[in-house]
Amino acid sequence: MTPEDDYTAQPFVPKRGRSLTALRDAAAGCRGCPLHRDATQTVFGAGKASARVMLVGEQPGDQEDRQGRPFVGPAGKLLDRALAEAGIDPADAYVTNAVKHFKFTQAEPRKRRIHKAPTLREATACGPWLAAELALVEPELIVVLGATAGKALLGSSFRVTQVRGTVLEEEIHGRPERLVPTVHPSAVLRADDREGAYRGLVSDLEVAAGALT
Ligand code: SF4
Numbered sequence: 167m168t169p170e171d172d173y174t175a176q177p178f179v180p181k182r183g184r185s186l187t188a189l190r191d192a193a194a195g196c197r198g199c200p201l202h203r204d205a206t207q208t209v210f211g212a213g214k215a216s217a218r219v220m221l222v223g224e225q226p227g228d229q230e231d232r233q234g235r236p237f238v239g240p241a242g243k244l245l246d247r248a249l250a251e252a253g254i255d256p257a258d259a260y261v262t263n264a265v266k267h268f269k270f271t272q273a274e275p276r277k278r279r280i281h282k283a284p285t286l287r288e289a290t291a292c293g294p295w296l297a298a299e300l301a302l303v304e305p306e307l308i309v310v311l312g313a314t315a316g317k318a319l320l321g322s323s324f325r326v327t328q329v330r331g332t333v334l335e336e337e338i339h340g341r342p343e344r345l346v347p348t349v350h351p352s353a354v355l356r357a358d359d360r361e362g363a364y365r366g367l368v369s370d371l372e373v374a375a376g377a378l379t
Contacts, residue, residue: 173199173291179298186215189298193266199291201267201284206231211262211299218378220260220305221245222296223350224314225284231268237261241351245311248351248364252371254378260303264289264296264318281352289318297339308343309374312350319345331370333377346374 175198180188190210196202209226212235221237229239237245246256265288270279284292296318300308310316316324319338326347334345348370349363357363 170287173287175199175292175294179294184298184302186211186299186302189295189302193295196266196295198294199267199288201265201269201288204270205267207234208266209234209236209263209268210266210295211260212236213260213262213303214258215260215303217260217303218258218306219254219309219374220262220300220303220307221309221311222315222319223261223263223311225263225265225281226268227281227352228268228270228279231279236263240355244354244364245351248367248371251368253375254371259309260299260305262296262299264315265292266295267292283314286317286322289314293318293339300339300341300343306344307374307377308338308345309371310345310347312348312353315350316347330366331373333373344377346370346377348374 175196178192178196178198180192193208193210196208209230226236227239230236249256249259265284269282269284271282272279310319313326316326320336326349329347331348336343336345348367351367354360354363354367
């Protein structure tokens with residue numbers, strides 16, 4: 167494995183004949199950073215190339231790592247409910263993560279795997295996959311789910327509390343994009359006031375829905 171500064175998925179991203187299927191197949195063999203070593207599999211984005219909105223989360227969780235699809239666990243179910251309530255058809259959304267392998271700690275082999283936040287360097291290493299997804303899907307709007315996705319897309323000074331529920335216009339991977347940041351749905355599940363946190367998520371997604379019309 168290369169030194170940490172050299173971590174990058176770039177050599178694994180196909181240069182020609184790109185399609186979501188080709189990207190997904192290539193990402194299955196990515197060794198751009200050490201996170202592939204302990205995870206079960208690469209969890210690439212899911213959805214149609216024609217999707218109008220792209221949702222970007224942090225990284226796959228335990229269920230996603232086992233099933234190989236993003237947002238299939240409890241946070242994904244909550245996100246689907248919030249999207250529908252805000253007026254965005256979950257079937258018209260492409261969902262992906264800033265980091266495509268599950269990072270976790272585990273006290274012993276049979277113990278529960280505990281989510282561990284990826285570093286900015288790991289998110290940057292995985293960036294070429296997100297850039298390739300954006301270039302193919304060309305979404306009208308990106309919904310940024312939480313701090314890790316925000317820092318990966320908008321830089322280390324990103325603070326979700328300062329910009330959530332607003333429409334930002336930024337250049338992302340060389341393309342002008344419109345983005346609406348909000349919290350990650352797993353933060354809603356962890357909140358003491360879960361109903362209040364959920365209402366906040368729906369409210370931010372309503373801003374995204376309004377920006378799509
Ligand atoms: S986390 Fe991203 S860069 Fe690292 S091995 Fe997985 S797909 Fe490649």
